[in-house]
Amino acid sequence: MKIEIKNLKKKFNDNFVLKDISLTIEKNKSTIILGESGCGKSVLIKTIYKLFEFDSGSILYDGKSEVDIDKFSMLFQYGALFDSLKISENIAFTDFINNKTNFERKVLSLMNDVGLNKSIFDRYPSELSGGMKKRAALARALYKNPKVIFLDEPTTGLDPINSDKINDLILEVITKRKITAVSITHDIKSAIKTGDNYYFINDGIIQDKGDCKKILKTKNKIFKSFIIGAKY
Amino acid sequence: MKFIENIGKFIIKLFSSFGKFILFILFFFKYLFKPKFYLKNNLSFFVNVFISSIPIIALTGIFSGMVLALQSYTGFSRFSAESAIPNIVVLTLTRELGPVLTGLMISARVGSSIAAEIATMRVTEQIDALKTLNTNYYNYLVTPRVISLTLALPIFVTLVDFIGVMGGYIVSVHRLGFNDNLYLLNTIDFLSLGDYLSGIFKAFAFGFIISIVSCYCGLFSDKGAFGVGSATTNAVVISSVLILSSNYFLTELFF
Ligand SMILES: Nc1ncnc2c1ncn2[C@@H]1O[C@H](COP(=O)(O)OP(=O)(O)O)[C@@H](O)[C@H]1O
Ligand SMILES: [Mg+2]
Numbered sequence: 001m002k003i004e005i006k007n008l009k010k011k012f013n014d015n016f017v018l019k020d021i022s023l024t025i026e027k028n029k030s031t032i033i034l035g036e037s038g039c040g041k042s043v044l045i046k047t048i049y050k051l052f053e054f055d056s057g058s059i060l061y062d063g064k065s066e067v068d069i070d071k072f073s074m075l076f077q078y079g080a081l082f083d084s085l086k087i088s089e090n091i092a093f094t095d096f097i098n099n100k101t102n103f104e105r106k107v108l109s110l111m112n113d114v115g116l117n118k119s120i121f122d123r124y125p126s127e128l129s130g131g132m133k134k135r136a137a138l139a140r141a142l143y144k145n146p147k148v149i150f151l152d153e154p155t156t157g158l159d160p161i162n163s164d165k166i167n168d169l170i171l172e173v174i175t176k177r178k179i180t181a182v183s184i185t186h187d188i189k190s191a192i193k194t195g196d197n198y199y200f201i202n203d204g205i206i207q208d209k210g211d212c213k214k215i216l217k218t219k220n221k222i223f224k225s226f227i228i229g230a231k232y
Numbered sequence: 233m234k235f236i237e238n239i240g241k242f243i244i245k246l247f248s249s250f251g252k253f254i255l256f257i258l259f260f261f262k263y264l265f266k267p268k269f270y271l272k273n274n275l276s277f278f279v280n281v282f283i284s285s286i287p288i289i290a291l292t293g294i295f296s297g298m299v300l301a302l303q304s305y306t307g308f309s310r311f312s313a314e315s316a317i318p319n320i321v322v323l324t325l326t327r328e329l330g331p332v333l334t335g336l337m338i339s340a341r342v343g344s345s346i347a348a349e350i351a352t353m354r355v356t357e358q359i360d361a362l363k364t365l366n367t368n369y370y371n372y373l374v375t376p377r378v379i380s381l382t383l384a385l386p387i388f389v390t391l392v393d394f395i396g397v398m399g400g401y402i403v404s405v406h407r408l409g410f411n412d413n414l415y416l417l418n419t420i421d422f423l424s425l426g427d428y429l430s431g432i433f434k435a436f437a438f439g440f441i442i443s444i445v446s447c448y449c450g451l452f453s454d455k456g457a458f459g460v461g462s463a464t465t466n467a468v469v470i471s472s473v474l475i476l477s478s479n480y481f482l483t484e485l486f487f
Contacts, residue, residue, distance in 0.1 A: 069364070074364045076361055077357065080360065097367065097372065098270075141364075144366075
């Protein structure tokens with residue numbers, strides 16, 4: 001799905017978070033959103049997902065303003081797994097709560113895809129490490145075969161080795177399944193590795209954009225200092 | 233000037249929260265009649281509430297009944313009206329203390345945990361996750377809690393009434409020297425179904441108040457760990473105040 005965002009504005013009370021955002025998410029490509037913590041990256045993707053309403057501007061999904069959000073999926077920053085449910089029940093959440101029972105095979109094959117051992121099938125999220133939670137949350141996001149997946153800081157809070165593994169996994173998943181991906185990160189290494197196009201948000205507007213492979217050659221001063229600050 | 237401005241801001245916030253709360257209740261009823269019933273969810277919540285609340289319910293009942301007998305003896309012995317104690321105990325318990333004390337205890341025990349749980353879900357984006365998984369949080373979170381608690385409270389109140397009368401009986405017979413058969417006879421004779429039912433009606437109302445307020449406070453909590461704390465406090469304070477104030481009007485209704 002191609003998503004075009006034009007002059008998007010969004011505020012909370014007196015807090016103008018998105019001042020004027022225009023960007024294009026290309027079909028079956030991996031788009032990276034970069035920016036300092038608190039600049040509105042999560043708000044932006046949740047607005048695209050229709051979890052938030054916006055104040056002005058437009059968002060077109062394949063040219064239309066209406067969209068069935070069941071085609072979307074999101075990997076939340078800390079996984080957002082449901083604490084009271086087992087990993088398998090989390091992954092097959094919608095089927096599980098609607099009392100469908102034959103989800104076991106699908107869950108196991110997804111767990112295999114994201115590199116989770118089947119021994120944690122009946123475990124609870126609190127028993128898992130950060131990296132495993134991310135994997136389980138990714139499996140849950142993939143369960144409904146989304147057309148577009150939103151990834152909110154998939155590697156934040158993980159050690160470098162696990163970050164690398166999660167990046168490889170994401171890359172594999174989105175290319176193999178032909179999913180349009182929108183990822184938030186402030187990790188330049190992840191952006192170069194997993195992204196096609198990048199957008200850099202600063203002070204509520206898009207400061208810089210381009211090809212992920214050319215991030216390090218950027219001429220934008222603010223983005224440059226962000227890259228240095230991010231200790232690439 | 234700053235001071236007046238702040239007062240103004242506070243009042244505006246108060247009214248907008250009140251409006252949001254009313255809207256929340258309306259939505260609750262909308263989804264109640266458009267149900268997508270998650271049976272497993274409902275049942276497990278009801279059982280949980282039940283098991284976790286029984287001990288404090290029993291303690292509340294027994295000590296209220298005991299102290300009630302003792303205190304009314306102090307007063308009534310001055311007019312040599314000790315024989316009214318069984319009546320006073322059972323009447324006060326069923327009409328007043330049973331529902332109100334149960335309501336306050338349950339708002340502290342269950343209301344706070346509902347608010348904390350849902351606020352934590354809000355902070356950790358589980359509420360957002362529900363929406364991305366095509367699940368409405370009224371159906372999944374609010375309805376089971378409100379229905380469970382609204383139905384559980386009358387049962388709790390009945391228990392408190394019963395255990396409370398037993399407490400009064402124990403103190404009256406073993407401490408104050410009442411005849412045990414006569415005490416029970418007086419209790420049963422005097423109690424009318426109307427007394428009991430007026431308390432049960434209050435129990436339904438309080439169960440609804442506690443659950444809907446706690447869900448609201450949890451769902452609309454502020455971000456961060458601080459948000460979870462204030463959601464919990466708000467849930468208990470607001471439902472307690474609403475219980476105490478609505479209690480007066482419900483009593484007027486049955487006067
Ligand atoms: N639900 C909300 N209500 C009010 N303000 C919010 C809400 N969500 C985010 N914000 C504010 O929007 C700004 C951007 O937040 P966010 O998008 O989470 O930043 P980040 O770029 O780190 O993901 C912050 O100032 C935050 O306080
Ligand atoms: Mg964020």
